[in-house]
Amino acid sequence: MPRIKKIRLCDSVIEAVKEMIAEEGFKPGDKFYSENELTKQLGVSRSSIREAVKILETTGFVSVRQGKGIFITDRQGLRFEEFTGWLKNNEQAIRDNFEVRMILESKVARYAAAKADTDDIRRLQEAHTAFIKYARENDTERAIVCDGRFHRRLAAATKNETLHVLMKAITTKLPTGWISSLYTPGRMEKTINEHSDIVAAVKKGDAAGAENAMMRHLLNAVHDISCHIEAEQVKPEEGAG
Incomplete structure (x- = not known):
């Protein structure tokens, strides 16, 4: 250590x-x-x-x-109902978080693809591999840690210390974006595929491809969260009468 x-x-x-x-x-x-x-x-x-x-x-x-x-x-061990209630009560904060991430991380991915060296790519792949392991084991807590590490290592690959510091601040000070998206049903498996697209673009040095892959990743995540919240909100109406 x-x-x-x-x-x-x-x-x-x-x-x-x-x-x-x-x-x-x-x-x-x-x-x-x-x-x-x-x-x-x-x-x-x-x-x-x-x-x-x-x-x-x-x-x-x-x-x-x-x-x-x-x-x-x-x-x-938190009950799923409690998590869903937390989502509903924090929906705007989650949206705000993702808006910041879309603005910042799409460019992080672009610069990472343009500047990443062999060591950066190796470290990014290691974080991605660890995430896959814990996601497939349905260990959400450890997957969340690995997800944050993946995004921080992507930022480190930009060789821009300011971007790296901003990403560290987001992953440590504003964890709700990660927690909410990865606890949403089906999101971890989708994240595996989306992260794979980002890694592939960085390996190829495809700056535009990496930027687009990151934007798709974040848009898909916030879409899945919104759909989950809406589905939970209509449940009482379906059972009424």
């Missing part, structure tokens, strides 16, 4: 912990590393670890049990 740069520390720690959970096979209910262990592994202060853990607890990734430690939360 690489040591964390002391820049944007809390966000870096949160991202690192999410990747540790996904990559090291932690399951719901498992005890996670202690604050002292995380301090040593990530090379940051204990106060930074505590701040990150507090945010991760608030967002439902971990739970802290007094005197016992940090435990992985069973976010997969």
Whole structure:
């Protein structure tokens, strides 16, 4: 595990912990590393670890049990009805998120295709392969982590640090776009195909193709979310009378 740069520390720690959970096979209910262990592994202060853990607890990734430690939360265990209700209550925020992503990520894909080197392509393919693995296992939580990694690595391939920082901010500060789209029925399998199109275009150096593939990916995702919300809204009417 690489040591964390002391820049944007809390966000870096949160991202690192999410990747540790996904990559090291932690399951719901498992005890996670202690604050002292995380301090040593990530090379940051204990106060930074505590701040990150507090945010991760608030967002439902971990739970802290007094005197016992940090435990992985069973976010997969949320009832589908609760998730659907969350979608309805946050529909506008989700749309806003995707509008930002369409503006930004279509160009990210274009520049990545134009500038990616062999190492960038290898790292992008690794993230895509990991996503496929967890999607096929129906492990949504780990798929979400890998999806965020895929988009960050695409941004890194642009060789533009500002774009990379913006993508890191979106995937760590605004996770609702990823969570909502990947929990929508059928979306993970579609994402596999859409990511494959993006990777193929980047490998070929096809800037226009990569931009179009990313735009299709995001438009399809927000369309599927909207259709799911509309389908849930008409259910009571179908059962009325």
